[in-house]
């Protein structure tokens with residue numbers, strides 16, 4: 001198994017945000033998690049990526065129990081994520097944002113940084129090279145020197161993707177990657193997500209845009225009140241009565 005959760009449960013006081021979720025993420029595929037507001041989707045991501053730890057149950061990555069690992073250790077295993085709103089430095093350029101973001105995730109310690117050691121300089125150079133590479137990958141080569149405040153929402157989303165990709169992840173967790181952008185931009189970003197999966201990066205995403213998910217996902221899990229109520233291909237999910245009742249409200253084309 002690649003990534004798997006077993007009986008995963010998270011309680012916040014009296015509220016069970018995730019309740020006994022068994023799910024396995026398929027390697028190299030687009031895996032989607034859907035469900036109504038408050039269903040537990042972000043909490044599920046947070047449990048896998050070490051933002052929160054499970055109340056019970058486990059997360060396994062390539063057979064290893066990572067349930068209790070801190071977020072930075074999980075990132076080092078090759079799991080990388082975006083948040084619903086990625087905080088970019090609006091006054092810095094696209095390139096600077098990716099370099100700084102990547103720098104925060106690489107190895108030099110405070111001593112290296114203060115005394116500008118050889119290792120620090122080498123790592124700095126590597127970061128710059130990597131930043132240019134990932135910016136090219138996400139289609140932003142032309143605007144690397146633009147200040148973030150002056151780029152479009154869709155371009156900002158691409159910067160967030162570049163930040164995620166800079167750590168060479170095996171699996172990326174995208175939390176509502178297309179929130180707040182129009183259908184044309186959503187389509188373009190979907191193509192980028194598909195490219196990532198085709199090139200071997202496993203994608204796991206949370207989305208509310210049903211049409212997009214039904215078109216692109218290989219596998220979908222539906223959460224409702226913290227519980228998995230269905231999983232399977234888009235076709236299977238679309239025709240699942242419980243999903244239609246609980247989530248889609250009878251309008252699967254929304």
Ligand SMILES: Nc1ncnc2c1ncn2[C@@H]1O[C@H](COP(=O)(O)OP(=O)(O)OP(=O)(O)O)[C@@H](O)[C@H]1O
Nearest residue numbers: 012015016017035036037038039040041042043044
């Ligand atoms: N840190 C926290 N402390 C207390 N309750 C929390 C915390 N995080 C989430 N919750 C609660 O857990 C439940 C699931 O929230 P979560 O954000 O995971 O849902 P979601 O499916 O991602 O929702 P949305 O689609 O609105 O982002 C909600 O009732 C939420 O209020």
